Amino acid sequence: MQVPSTGLLRAFSPLYKTTPCLPWTARGCVYQQRASFSSTEQRQKRNKGGQKKDPRITQIRYHLQHPLTPRPLRFSRTRYLRHWTIHRAWQLYQSKLRTQRERDLEKQYNTMHAACEALRLIDNHGMTTQDRARLGEPPQDEGGKEMGRLYRIAMLKHGVWDGVPIEYARIQTDSPGREGWNHAWTQ
């Protein structure tokens, strides 16, 4: 039996493909593989037929074309260098500012820490155990009420939420609580 000819089918049906057809998104890979096994860019002037462009890139460029899309930055050599200089100076300035702020915070924290430590060691008369020993005063009870009273007062958390709604005091957690909302709560 004679095999029927596929000529008509081949001519008119887009579904009939003798060669296996890749999805259009993968065609760029084929184009790229045609280049020689090289990591360097192809020189455009050498390449007579023009550089093989990836169709995906063409599509992206096409769809990015819009009056609201800002034009790409294209600078001359010296202008780019000036731009780069300004950029580096700005980055440097910012990083210096950041380190300065961090140092200030650290200094403040250390000062507060030292002040609290001093408060913890003094008694009601403002004297530490060493001061008492030096002046010949009778020593205070080390664990007693008199020692470090000001420190304990300073550590009280009264009034830290003054002026701030108490709802903001909820501890930030990764996941919500077991019961999502406490409906019984009133202020």
Next chain:
Amino acid sequence: MASKRPITQCLRCTRHDRIHILPFRNLTTTTTSEPPPPPPPSSEDAPKQQSSTLNPFLVHTPRSERKLLTTQSQYPIGSRRRRAALATSSNIPFTQLPYQCFQEARKILLEDRREKIAEIEKMRDRIEKVQKEGLRKGEGESEREHRVRSMRGRIEDLKVLADINDPLVKKRFEDGLGDMNKPIYRSLANQSWRNYKRKVLLQRITQMNVIPDILPFIGPTVSTSLSFGRKKVPHGEIVESTLSERAPSMELQCFDKGERLVTIAVVNPDVPDVEKDGFGYRCHFLASNVRLSPTETGVDFASLHDESQVIIPWMAPYVQKGLQYQRHAIFILEQPSSPTEPPTPLDLTEIKKQARYTNRDGFKLRSFADRYRLRPVGVDLFRAVWDEGTAGVMERLGVSGGDVEFKRKRVEPLPYKRLKGERFT
């Protein structure tokens, strides 16, 4: 007036000849060692020059170009666009360009540079002090050495950081004019190598299993590029047999200062062994005591010294017909040295007496590296396949087997898979 309105000054087109700060122009080629091209004359004496001679750097109208060609029989130099720009712009050096933001930025960067240099001085003083005074309480000799070493490292970092924000340094590096004796250019070159080329190299040598096959591990610190004659070969490329008949040359760029001696070995791990039904090694080239420094980068395999450097001379790679491609890995191994003394060369007469290091077949690079305490610092790779020229190459080498074709052994099908007729024969 102009000083009161700096913005206006900045916005004004600098191509007009109102601003004359310095008579020279270093925009195009900044400070280079070679003499700059003849400086374009400033615009006052341009018409005077026009009458006598035409400057090939400045002519930019077709008429003057023709005139240059007919009267002085010279061609204009550079593009017309560039010549026009040179002829009509004022000659302000890059660092003095009158843009307010740019100048403010430069001030900040120069201030930072001064700070960095002061810090370098401080660190130097501190190192001297540490070396002069005795050991601290509870500190050993090794701890003090560690302290000094870390301070030296900090100085090296600062040297780079002091210059990394300089636009002219960046420009010079991009033009390929960087002086590799200076830490900043070495650091920039290292960065650009690690950004792309080193990644490609590592991918090639791991995908083609060079690393566990020849040496167990390598972290390349020297950038390599191989070329046969004039043809540059990317890492892992298949090279024609006629091209690789002559010994190649390499560019070995190291990025840390100082001189060192290296050993270069070209090893093929895919030599077929028919008796064993497996593969063996073959050494195509082995040379020691090759001097390397950031500025001495070129190594020509053919012109190394026979007595003091070459152990095994170059043999052209060949692959017999029917075989897969064969990898030829080039390893750069650093010879042991101490930081204070100049590097001591290996004793080649002793090496040449040992048969296992002078025989090409069965050469084990692991054994060689272990025996002489060599540290792998660089690697490159090319491949060879059978092609039209291979038979001729083998004939010229005096190797027999150019007419042999390797074929796969026929695997006898199991009885039940045989065709009907042959099953019971």
